[in-house]
Amino acid sequence: xxxIYGIHPTAxxxxxxxxxxxxxxxANSIVYDNVFLGDHTIVGPNCILGEPTADLYSGCxxxxxxxxxxxxxxxxxxxxTIYAGSELGEYFECGHRVTIREKARIGxxxxxGTLSDIQGRCEIGNxxxxxxxxHIGQKSVIKDxxxxxxxxxxxxxxxxxxxxLIGVTVEEFAxxxxxxxxxxxxxxxxxxxxxxxxxxxxxxxxxTIVAGSPAKVVASIHDVKSKxxxxxxxxxxxxxxxxxxxxGIGYEQWRAMHNNRQG
Amino acid sequence: xxxIYGIHPTAxxxxxxxxxxxxxxxANSIVYDNVFLGDHTIVGPNCILGEPTADLYSGCxxxxxxxxxxxxxxxxxxxxTIYAGSELGEYFECGHRVTIREKARIGxxxxxGTLSDIQGRCEIGNxxxxxxxxHIGQKSVIKDxxxxxxxxxxxxxxxxxxxxLIGVTVEEFAxxxxxxxxxxxxxxxxxxxxxxxxxxxxxxxxxTIVAGSPAKVVASIHDVKSKxxxxxxxxxxxxxxxxxxxxGIGYEQWRAMHNNRQG
Amino acid sequence: xxxIYGIHPTAxxxxxxxxxxxxxxxANSIVYDNVFLGDHTIVGPNCILGEPTADLYSGCxxxxxxxxxxxxxxxxxxxxTIYAGSELGEYFECGHRVTIREKARIGxxxxxGTLSDIQGRCEIGNxxxxxxxxHIGQKSVIKDxxxxxxxxxxxxxxxxxxxxLIGVTVEEFAxxxxxxxxxxxxxxxxxxxxxxxxxxxxxxxxxTIVAGSPAKVVASIHDVKSKxxxxxxxxxxxxxxxxxxxxGIGYEQWRAMHNNRQG
Numbered sequence: 001x002x003x004i005y006g007i008h009p010t011a012x013x014x015x016x017x018x019x020x021x022x023x024x025x026x027a028n029s030i031v032y033d034n035v036f037l038g039d040h041t042i043v044g045p046n047c048i049l050g051e052p053t054a055d056l057y058s059g060c061x062x063x064x065x066x067x068x069x070x071x072x073x074x075x076x077x078x079x080x081t082i083y084a085g086s087e088l089g090e091y092f093e094c095g096h097r098v099t100i101r102e103k104a105r106i107g108x109x110x111x112x113g114t115l116s117d118i119q120g121r122c123e124i125g126n127x128x129x130x131x132x133x134x135h136i137g138q139k140s141v142i143k144d145x146x147x148x149x150x151x152x153x154x155x156x157x158x159x160x161x162x163x164x165l166i167g168v169t170v171e172e173f174a175x176x177x178x179x180x181x182x183x184x185x186x187x188x189x190x191x192x193x194x195x196x197x198x199x200x201x202x203x204x205x206x207x208t209i210v211a212g213s214p215a216k217v218v219a220s221i222h223d224v225k226s227k228x229x230x231x232x233x234x235x236x237x238x239x240x241x242x243x244x245x246x247x248g249i250g251y252e253q254w255r256a257m258h259n260n261r262q263g
Numbered sequence: 264x265x266x267i268y269g270i271h272p273t274a275x276x277x278x279x280x281x282x283x284x285x286x287x288x289x290a291n292s293i294v295y296d297n298v299f300l301g302d303h304t305i306v307g308p309n310c311i312l313g314e315p316t317a318d319l320y321s322g323c324x325x326x327x328x329x330x331x332x333x334x335x336x337x338x339x340x341x342x343x344t345i346y347a348g349s350e351l352g353e354y355f356e357c358g359h360r361v362t363i364r365e366k367a368r369i370g371x372x373x374x375x376g377t378l379s380d381i382q383g384r385c386e387i388g389n390x391x392x393x394x395x396x397x398h399i400g401q402k403s404v405i406k407d408x409x410x411x412x413x414x415x416x417x418x419x420x421x422x423x424x425x426x427x428l429i430g431v432t433v434e435e436f437a438x439x440x441x442x443x444x445x446x447x448x449x450x451x452x453x454x455x456x457x458x459x460x461x462x463x464x465x466x467x468x469x470x471t472i473v474a475g476s477p478a479k480v481v482a483s484i485h486d487v488k489s490k491x492x493x494x495x496x497x498x499x500x501x502x503x504x505x506x507x508x509x510x511g512i513g514y515e516q517w518r519a520m521h522n523n524r525q526g
Numbered sequence: 527x528x529x530i531y532g533i534h535p536t537a538x539x540x541x542x543x544x545x546x547x548x549x550x551x552x553a554n555s556i557v558y559d560n561v562f563l564g565d566h567t568i569v570g571p572n573c574i575l576g577e578p579t580a581d582l583y584s585g586c587x588x589x590x591x592x593x594x595x596x597x598x599x600x601x602x603x604x605x606x607t608i609y610a611g612s613e614l615g616e617y618f619e620c621g622h623r624v625t626i627r628e629k630a631r632i633g634x635x636x637x638x639g640t641l642s643d644i645q646g647r648c649e650i651g652n653x654x655x656x657x658x659x660x661h662i663g664q665k666s667v668i669k670d671x672x673x674x675x676x677x678x679x680x681x682x683x684x685x686x687x688x689x690x691l692i693g694v695t696v697e698e699f700a701x702x703x704x705x706x707x708x709x710x711x712x713x714x715x716x717x718x719x720x721x722x723x724x725x726x727x728x729x730x731x732x733x734t735i736v737a738g739s740p741a742k743v744v745a746s747i748h749d750v751k752s753k754x755x756x757x758x759x760x761x762x763x764x765x766x767x768x769x770x771x772x773x774g775i776g777y778e779q780w781r782a783m784h785n786n787r788q789g
Binding site: 010012014015028030032033046048051052056057063064065079081097099115117119133135151153155158159160161162163164179181183197199213 | 553568572621659673675704705739754760
């Protein structure tokens with residue numbers, strides 16, 4: 001296909017923008033001041049990078065757009081808006097019309113689905129997966145290898161409306177299923193699973209399944225068996241590898257190698 | 264109003280695109296390769312038709328955009344993205360910023376509301392109605408005359424994350440109300456009604472109302488009476504006809520005529 | 527930053543459009559016929575103002591775009607679509623990709639979050655706050671100082687699908703938390719609080735907290751104490767003032783002044 005790659009003539013580029021090698025900027029995309037785009041990154045049509053923060057409009061005459069860094073080898077699909085003042089690691093990938101606000105710190109190899117709304121002032125680890133239409137409140141902390149499914153909301157205000165924001169923490173390898181709400185300050189433990197349509201008011205212990213509204217403990221993740229062959233399904237890192245660093249070799253072997261490299 | 268109809272000069276059109284008679288392409292719309300646009304179809308501003316699939320980015324040098332067919336007399340409102348490799352029947356209509364991914368097979372006279380997210384690899388029948396912000400997972404099968412209301416999610420992964428996708432089936436004339444989640448593999452029966460905010464884990468029998476989290480049977484659809492005059496409300500095809508093929512003549516008479524024509 | 531303010535050369539402006547002093551129209555924005563833009567209003571890129579109603583497409587040859595009025599000092603962020611035939615008061619502010627349909631009457635100092643979907647034919651008071659992704663059905667009536675949080679849906683059809691629309695009413699100072707659904711005709715009382723993930727089927731009394739699916743009374747708002755110092759949290763107007771007319775002076779003093787001015 002022609003006319004897909006390269007800087008489209010309709011793209012608008014501000015001052016102090018750094019564009020790496022082999023970058024694509026789609027039609028009608030806008031890059032505001034002080035954006036750094038890593039090599040080989042593809043930005044689809046109608047995207048806005050470096051969207052000014054609210055400070056621009058609050059009468060701050062000396063406003064200077066904070067720096068936005070987008071890592072190399074990223075793929076940002078059409079209609080996405082990423083604010084100034086965030087940092088995204090390499091191999092970032094997202095769907096259409098995603099919003100990422102200021103002061104989001106996002107690791108490498110993260111994927112965020114269509115229409116997701118990252119409210120900024122949050123930390124997102126490596127190899128995290130958000131499906132479509134996930135809402136991440138400010139002050140959230142999401143560790144590596146977390147999966148969050150559609151229409152999940154991570155809240156932060158214990159007495160809305162208030163000036164107190166207490167973020168949710170989601171630990172490594174945890175999974176939050178569709179349409180669940182996590183209340184402020186809750187810790188979703190490592191390797192745990194939150195069932196669909198749950199309202200989570202209390203911390204979720206590691207390796208535990210909770211479900212319901214309000215959510216209660218229903219099982220250990222080790223109790224879930226595959227209908228096909230009766231084998232264990234969780235922890236999912238032992239049964240799933242697509243897009244993960246252990247793809248093709250299995251988690252245990254990768255972990256062993258990884259530990260050796262670090263040792 | 265001027266400047267609404269016709270091919271806008273800012274529209275971008277790829278190779279192998281077939282544009283029927285009397286077609287409108289709004290400002291800043293993009294039509295990628297191998298899209299067929301039926302006669303009298305209106306595409307609003309900022310739409311993307313024939314969005315390339317992920318194969319384009321996976322290093323497949325021989326990538327050729329799959330064919331996208333959009334039927335005649337369709338109305339695609341602004342900001343909508345439809346992937347290559349899908350097929351939409353005549354008189355398709357959608358709201359703003361809808362996403363339809365690859366390998367969706369959509370019948371005729373279907374309407375899809377603003378911000379809905381059709382994940383592709385699914386089948387949608389004729390005269391189906393999705394309100395705003397409906398999420399249809401891959402492998403879903405939706406029969407004719409189904410209504411799905413805002414923020415409903417049809418899921419597909421029984422053990423997220425896994426490589427097993429088991430779609431939901433929604434049978435003819437079924438209604439799924441706001442904010443409900445249907446779990447993988449569930450069959451929502453003909454003429455049934457799923458109440459708002461339900462979590463549906465088991466099949467729903469025909470002509471049955473289920474509600475709750477988890478959803479339980481609460482009544483037969485024949486138990487629902489109009490507050491105005493005490494008459495039956497369901498099956499809805501006997502009390503509602505706007506936009507349906509039986510509009511103005513009633514379902515029974517239309518059905519009789521239809522059967523005669525086929526006989 | 528340059529290139530942020532003023533009428534961008536790529537903006538498209540219809541007939542009968544009135545643009546006040548010091549207005550910004552971002553890149554690729556479209557203003558259809560008969561839109562009035564108040565002084566000092568900023569419209570971001572990719573916005574559509576005065577979107578034609580469905581009457582345009584229903585074969586009405588004499589279609590004339592209804593008037594859209596947007597008050598002065600408004601800030602409309604990128605990708606937002608506002609239909610013809612609505613009226614928005616001064617100091618309106620919204621996030622990205624908001625949709626507001628026809629016949630919405632919106633007061634002054636209202637803020638609407640990213641991806642919210644206002645279905646039109648509704649009334650929204652002054653100083654109302656909608657967070658991201660709020661869905662307001664037709665016939666809704668929302669009074670002054672109401673807060674609605676992400677993924678809340680205000681429904682209107684008691685027997686979907688039907689031609690009967692009965693709107694929800696939300697009274698002054700009420701708060702509806704994340705992911706709640708309010709059923710048709712329900713009145714959410716003054717100073718009340720609807721907990722997260724609730725399904726509200728019955729009226730909520732003033733100063734009452736309801737929660738659950740279906741929602742039940744759980745407490746009086748006066749029972750909620752701050753974890754920090756044990757003081758009352760609600761009514762929130764006594765503990766929160768950001769962006770409110772009593773900012774800096776407190777609600778009671780402001781109210782006293784306000785009553786004096788009116789008296």
